[in-house]
Amino acid sequence: MGTIRRKYVRCPHCGFTNYSNSEYCYRCNLKVKIDYSSINKSLAFLFTAFIFYIPANIYPILQSNKFLASYTNTIISGIFELWGDGDYPIAIIVFLASVLIPFLKFVILFYLNISVKSCKYLKIKRKLYKFVEISGPWSLLDVFVVFVLGALIHFQYVSIIPQKAALYFLLMVIFTILSSMSFDERLIGEECE
Numbered sequence: 074m075g076t077i078r079r080k081y082v083r084c085p086h087c088g089f090t091n092y093s094n095s096e097y098c099y100r101c102n103l104k105v106k107i108d109y110s111s112i113n114k115s116l117a118f119l120f121t122a123f124i125f126y127i128p129a130n131i132y133p134i135l136q137s138n139k140f141l142a143s144y145t146n147t148i149i150s151g152i153f154e155l156w157g158d159g160d161y162p163i164a165i166i167v168f169l170a171s172v173l174i175p176f177l178k179f180v181i182l183f184y185l186n187i188s189v190k191s192c193k194y195l196k197i198k199r200k201l202y203k204f205v206e207i208s209g210p211w212s213l214l215d216v217f218v219v220f221v222l223g224a225l226i227h228f229q230y231v232s233i234i235p236q237k238a239a240l241y242f243l244l245m246v247i248f249t250i251l252s253s254m255s256f257d258e259r260l261i262g263e264e265c266e
């Protein structure tokens with residue numbers, strides 16, 4: 074269907090242009106061959122991340138103690154509480170950082186993995202990959218800083234204790250990062266001239 078295998082491939086380590094059939098880089102001797110099995114690895118990590126996304130949203134993520142009373146909140150109930158208290162910007166940021174963006178990353182990584190044979194939207198796909206790759210390690214920071222700051226400032230809670238869902242959330246973030254790290258970026262457009 075008009076797709077021709079590329080004759081050359083750039084070394085991901087030093088940038089040298091090699092023949093695409095060479096396994097190791099002519100200049101730096103490191104592995105240069107594009108690894109198609111990375112798709113399976115990336116999808117397996119992604120599936121695991123998605124599994125953890127579910128309990129991360131179902132179970133309580135924070136316990137807040139205020140004097141003698143203690144409250145637990147799931148991510149969603151925390152967002153509703155913030156919203157109900159009129160903390161709209163924080164509610165929106167928590168929703169974006171802990172619900173919407175992780176979900177978008179699943180969709181992006183899934184799409185990138187299943188569309189390596191397609192030559193459409195290559196520029197957009199490279200940008201999407203960059204977004205997932207760069208934002209990965211920040212995901213955790215975002216969520217907890219925002220949650221804890223929001224709780225401390227707005228409810229004047231005495232102490233904040235992470236709950237079960239925080240662990241699932243952490244695992245979800247780690248497996249999403251593993252999925253994006255396993256994906257060989259050069260697969261985007263590899264089958265296109």
Ligand SMILES: [Zn+2]
Pocket residue numbers: 084085086087088089098099100101102103
């Ligand atoms: Zn090289």
